[in-house]
Amino acid sequence: MSKIVIGKYEGTIYPEKGGYTGALALGFGPDGKRRRLKRKGRTRSQVLDRLKAAVVDLETGVKSPANYNVGEAVEDWLAKGLRGLDDDTVVNYRSLAGKHVIPLIGKVRLKDLRADDVGEWLDGLAGSLSSRSLRLVHAILKRAIRQAQARDMVIRNVAELVKTPKGTAGRPSRALTLDQARAVLEAAQSSRLHAYVVVSLLTGIRTEEARAMQWDHVVAQADGEAGWRPVTADGFEHEKFAIYVWRSVRAHGDTKTEKSRRTLELPGQAAEALRRHHARQAAQRLRAGEEWRDHGLVxxxxxxxxxxxxxxRRAFRLITRKAGIGESWSPRELRHSFVSIMSDSGVPIEAIADLCGHSSPAVTGEVYRHQLRPVITRGAEVADAVFGPGKSA
Incomplete structure (x- = not known):
């Protein structure tokens, strides 16, 4: 048995069960009992190193178990740090963490993680992930370690010290041509997604806004009346219809920005698609019986x-395949197509910004610069002129 001193603590290292055990006296706890810090190892020097590391953790307030690793920190963050986020965001974070964080860097002990480890991990992903995905996986690690810091599990957040590298170029969003758009509308007629596609393409609403739309936000203007009333009360026997784009599937149901809250008059084809969709949904509700869960969703x-x-996304790919334009399209590109077609038809960028719920025309120009052209008029009447009765598919 040999005596040792580490910092202000005295102790001993002694042989035990084919190896060595080290113990430091930490004084007495609030209950009056003697407190001791123990570490075991195969050799005396190994035990001494472990005791020194334990003293550093003790003096800096770190409370993590010796083998607490990055993967456990990420799992803890996924369990406790995603509250209040919308479901799609949670699913995305879990998927990215499960594919690119936990399997690749998760086994490293959190207290042993170095900035170089994080840099090498990100560099290894740079050839296969887009820049956006790289930023997200890096953010997952930074947030997980930040939570561990708050719980005194680690001293520094080394992930904050590393700059996210540039990833592969993501596929830029595209816009359907007018002929492609008509083909998609034709192909969608036999799909349950028909009204979704028509409304999205002819109004430019975001996919998250479409999925959150409720029937009491589909409104009609009664003849001779200035006000708008929900179709759930007044039905579809009117000439003018509009939608209140006031909700999304984001956290708390808010739209992307305050300016995104808007009211859009519906083109005739979109109103007719919603009328038929409402009737089909009523029949579907009867068939579902007790299994139906009424959320008021369109x-x-x-x-x-x-x-x-x-x-x-899967259902939309079936539609685009049927339309003869392949399966590489996504529902969000209906919005890009709306911008392109409106611009081609003479709608000014300021009006397009209002229709899309952008904070300013500058945002519209930045996001949709490839789809915009110089212009003159506006909205629902243009969509009616382009897609109305008598227009060939």
């Missing part, structure tokens, strides 16, 4: 529940 599952974004 676009929902066969049992009334909110649509899953992945299911919408």
């Amino acid at each position: 676009f929902c599952s066969t049992t009334g529940r909110p649509l899953d974004a992945a299911n919408v």
Whole structure:
């Protein structure tokens, strides 16, 4: 048995069960009992190193178990740090963490993680992930370690010291040509997603806004009246219809920005698609019986529940394949197509910004610069002129 001193603590290292055990006297606890810090190892020097590391953790307030690793820190963050986020965001974070964080860097002990480790990990992903995905996986690690810091599990957040590298170029959003748009509308007629596609393409609403739209936000203007009333009360026997784009599937149901809250008059084809969709949904509700869960949603599952974004993407790919334009399109490109077609038809950028719910025309120009052209008029009447009766598909 040999005596040792580490900092202000005295102790001993002694042989035990084929190895060595080290113990430091930490004084007495509030209960009056003697407190001791122990570490075991195969050799005396190994035990001494472990005791020194334990003293550093003790003096800096770190409370993590010796083998607490990055993967456990990320799992803890996924369990406790995602509260209040919308479902799609949570699913995305869990997917990225499960594919690119936990399997690749998760086994490293959190207290042993170095900035170089983080840099090498990100560099290894740079050849396969887009810049946006790289920023997200880096953010997952930074937030997980930040939570561990708050719980005194680690001293520094080394992930904050590393700059996210540039990833692969992501596929830029595209816009349907007018002929492609008409083909998609034709192909969508036999799909449960028909009204979703028509409304999205002819109004330019975001996919998250479409999936959150409720029937009491679809309104009609009664003849001779200035006000708008929900179609759930007044039905579809009117000439003018509009939608209140006031909700989204984001956290708390808010739209992307305050300016995104807007009211849009519906083109005739979109209003007619919603009328037929309302009738089909009523029949579907009867068939579902007790399985129906009424959320008041315009676009929902066969049992009334909110649509899953992945299911919408799959259904839309079937439509574009049927339309003869391939399966590489996504529902968000209906919005890009709306901007392109409105611009081609003479709608000014200021009006397009209002229709899309952008904070300013500058945002519209930045996001949709490839789809915009110089212009003159506006909105629902243009869509009617382009897609109305008598226009060939």
